Each structure stands twice: as C-alpha cells, then as structure tokens.
Amino acid sequence: DGGITQSPKYLFRKEGQNVTLSCEQNLNHDAMYWYRQDPGQGLRLIYYSQIVNDFQKGDIAEGYSVSREKKESFPLTVTSAQKNPTAFYLCASSIEAGGYNEQFFGPGTRLTVL
Amino acid sequence: AQSVTQLDSQVPVFEEAPVELRCNYSSSVSVYLFWYVQYPNQGLQLLLKYLSGSTLVESINGFEAEFNKSQTSFHLRKPSVHISDTAEYFCAVTPSGNTPLVFGKGTRLSVIA
Numbered sequence: 001d002g003g004i005t006q007s008p009k010y011l012f013r014k015e016g017q018n019v020t021l022s023c024e025q026n027l028n029h030d031a032m033y034w035y036r037q038d039p040g041q042g043l044r045l046i047y048y049s050q051i052v053n054d055f056q057k058g059d060i061a062e063g064y065s066v067s068r069e070k071k072e073s074f075p076l077t078v079t080s081a082q083k084n085p086t087a088f089y090l091c092a093s094s095i096e097a098g099g100y101n102e103q104f105f106g107p108g109t110r111l112t113v114l
Numbered sequence: 115a116q117s118v119t120q121l122d123s124q125v126p127v128f129e130e131a132p133v134e135l136r137c138n139y140s141s142s143v144s145v146y147l148f149w150y151v152q153y154p155n156q157g158l159q160l161l162l163k164y165l166s167g168s169t170l171v172e173s174i175n176g177f178e179a180e181f182n183k184s185q186t187s188f189h190l191r192k193p194s195v196h197i198s199d200t201a202e203y204f205c206a207v208t209p210s211g212n213t214p215l216v217f218g219k220g221t222r223l224s225v226i227a
Contacts, residue, residue, distance in 0.1 A: 048214055
C-alpha cells in the first residue's frame with residue numbers, strides 16, 4: 001500500500017539531546033512537509049521541500065533542521081536549541097509543490113522531553 | 115499574508131442533529147480552500163476542497179462547504195451527524211502558486227449519543 005510512515009510513534013528525549021524523526025513516503029511525491037501540532041494551536045509549518053536537495057523554512061524553523069537527500073525521505077532533527085520541543089509532529093507529502101495539491105499525512109510522532 | 119480563523123474551538127452536538135463549523139479567511143488574492151479532518155491519534159485526511167467552479171463542494175460522507183467570497187468564509191456543514199464524526203476539523207487556505215497551506219487552529223467536534 002502506498003502511504004507515509006513516521007517512526008517512532010512515541011519518542012522520549014532528555015533535555016539537551018538532539019533527536020531525529022523519520023518520515024518516508026512511497027507515493028512518488030515531489031513535495032514533503034513537516035508540521036508541529038500543539039493543543040489549540042493548529043498545525044504550524046516547520047520546513048518544507050519542493051524537490052530533492054532543496055528545502056525552505058516554514059513559520060517556526062528555529063531549533064529544527066532537515067535534509068532531503070532522497071525523494072522518499074525527509075527526516076526532521078529537533079536540536080537542543082528548540083526550547084519547547086514537546087509536541088505532536090506530522091509529516092505530509094503532495095504530488096508537487098503548490099498548496100492546491102492534496103497533502104497526505106503520516107500518523108505522527110509524539111515527542112516528549114523529560 | 116493569508117490567515118484562517120476558526121471561530122469555535124469546540125462544538126458539542128447531539129447525534130442526528132445538524133452542525134456548522136465556521137471558517138473565515140483573510141487574503142487579498144484568490145485562494146484555494148480546504149477542510150481536513152483528524153481522528154484521535156491520527157494524521158489529517160482531506161475532507162473536501164474548493165479550487166474553482168461551483169461554490170458548494172461536498173464530501174463522500176455527507177459534509178458540504180460553501181465558498182462565500184463576499185464574506186470570506188468557507189463554513190462546513192452536515193445535516194445529521196453520527197458518533198463517528200467525532201474528530202478535529204481544520205480549515206486551510208492557500209493562494210494560487212507554490213505557497214504552502216495555512217491552517218486554522220481547529221474545531222473539535224464532539225457528537226453526543
């Protein structure tokens with residue numbers, strides 16, 4: 001089945017540690033996105049990539065980093081510079097860039113900083 | 115810049131009653147509009163979208179939304195809700211071109227038996 005997978009589902013990290021969230025898609029989509037979801041805040045865009053080896057900052061990129069070395073993979077690193085990293089993280093993809101294209105979402109990773 | 119306002123953070127409604135979830139947007143250009151639904155502990159799924167043409171759009175599970183340009187609104191409605199409609203609903207907007215979606219803060223719909 002085609003889709004988006006995110007791993008792990010739950011992630012715990014100590015303060016001061018970097019952690020990487022995985023996002024893989026087998027939909028052959030060009031564009032991929034990372035969102036952060038907090039209660040009552042909706043979805044906020046962290047980074048997005050329109051094509052391999054290219055990515056742009058979203059609204060809340062500080063404290064995060066990404067790479068897009070392969071079309072199917074778009075990992076997100078939450079660095080120690082992110083002051084409040086506890087949140088639900090969602091990865092999405094669309095066939096091409098352009099907000100008018102339907103975005104397909106993964107099941108999410110819930111990150112908790114201990 | 116675009117923004118989206120979902121006027122109600124929570125909407126409780128009895129089963130088989132009608133519901134309207136409100137969404138207003140601000141934009142100085144033509145926009146595309148979307149409703150996504152998120153069931154508990156899952157990612158989001160597209161419910162319906164307005165790109166052009168008829169201002170009334172429908173989903174396969176009985177929801178509909180009407181694009182009203184003069185009121186800059188895209189309210190979501192269903193004439194009779196089911197328990198299974200309990201979820202969080204997000205309105206989103208983007209202008210033409212390669213600009214990412216901007217999401218509202220969401221409305222949590224709770225259907226009561």
